[in-house]
Amino acid sequence: MNRTVLAADLGGTNLRMAVIGEDGKILYRQKHETPKTEKTDEIINAFTELSQQCISAVKNNGEIVAIAAAVPATINAEDGIISKAPNIPALDGFRFSAAVSSELNLPVILENDANSAAVGEQWLGAAKGFKNSICVTLGTGVGGGIIIFDRILRGIDGTAGEIGHICVEPLGAPCGCGSRGCLEQYSSATAMVRLARELENQYPKSILQNKTRCTALDIFEAGKIGDDLALEVFRQMGFYLGVALAGLVNVLNPEVIVIGGGAAAGWELFIAHVQEQIRKRAFHEPAERVKLVRAELDDDAGILGVAHLAFEKLI
């Protein structure tokens, strides 16, 4: 019988689950809203209930050997503990693996979601075949996962990989983290909307002028038809992303940088600016070496990555 893993992406908004084979094939999937609650029990109950549904649904289709969960949190991977989950504070300090394991009677693997996505892209996506990769997710914020010679860079407390909070403009825009001028304030989808608002007076002919609530998607659509304000937003977003990545190229000398997340949709409009800054700012040898590629697995990167970690650990 084939061995499978039940992998979960426990996000602040949705709880997504999939039964995944050793080859990465997704055999079954389910989705549920993450309960908005301060009670840990309610979240864990929702998690175990959806797990049981998935387990029942595939019961004639291979043996589930582990639960694997990707969470938007600082975690202690070894002990399966969630240290800090800013978007699901009910889980702060929770011994997740022990609790879920005792409910479902299966070993549980826990990993940070950005790290899981980096593993997923290296296993089956845009970084396949490489051993040293950086995965950057441009969404509401800017997330990061770093893999060095096939091992996740976790740091001593599991907080490493926070690429979105590299400073790219020392006296720049204030950031939710308490700092100023973080990459997240220039290259996230949220930042693009702010940049468009700050710049619109200089571009009176832009079609974005008429939008009452402009989104990153609006900016992308405007950029595709050559709108000058939209193109300037993408130039700045790409410039700062390039500044941060050039620093990482000098410090980490990676083989590949995978760029994903919603704002990566504008790839053709910003990637040349990223490449230009890396070429100008990073040392020649590592700049020549590093490939910039677009993420391939989208929302499935996390569940695939954490499933892979489970297969690696248990088999």
Add this chain to the structure above:
Amino acid sequence: MNRTVLAADLGGTNLRMAVIGEDGKILYRQKHETPKTEKTDEIINAFTELSQQCISAVKNNGEIVAIAAAVPATINAEDGIISKAPNIPALDGFRFSAAVSSELNLPVILENDANSAAVGEQWLGAAKGFKNSICVTLGTGVGGGIIIFDRILRGIDGTAGEIGHICVEPLGAPCGCGSRGCLEQYSSATAMVRLARELENQYPKSILQNKTRCTALDIFEAGKIGDDLALEVFRQMGFYLGVALAGLVNVLNPEVIVIGGGAAAGWELFIAHVQEQIRKRAFHEPAERVKLVRAELDDDAGILGVAHLAFEKLI
């Protein structure tokens, strides 16, 4: 008989050698100028001659089991090849370990000098007892070595660790590397002199006004007696060092950051500014975790570190 390693620091200016015991004790040392030449042979001859002097001098004092060389270069540690040595271009592409090994009939370990210094400080210096450290050297330039769970972070081509070329001011001072606003342009000894020159018009009472050729040491001496221009130079130097290190704290989550090199002499005048930026800019947990400490081994960090690598590899 005690086993020892003959460790060398092959710099652009000086070639320093020491016979080192397994406990890190330096049993003998020698120094010679590095030949200013484009001929590889002349450098290797100087290296092997000084080695033979050292070997003769300690011949009744333990058995030398390896040669260990720290070089200011990108290297391939596995094959013992110097890829690129900007200050000793005669060695570019040279199969150093094979050449020296055949002359001296001993195994040869090769490592980058900044990485060696980081290993040395973790073995016997300011980072003793830690497994995750960053070592920053503030000299003519800004060098860096990073150790993650007791392994040197080399990257895929051996070029990793270039902390001095993290961008801290995107449109800032041009850097020798071709970029602008690198940390090296704000926090090296060289940068301090430039900053003093740029700022002196604003500080007409500064004693540095009378210096025809102001050095980093002059700025340090002036700062110690409260000179306002010198203090402002140290403030800016510490601010930018803090901006870069805060980013590394977020990305690497290290246990300790060791700061050394000539400009570290001004520790009391800049470290509070570094700490302030890390506190303001890095995430709470890794910022609380990381210790900032002053290097303890000075010029010996490199030879001690590379000797330790040799003992680890061969014994």
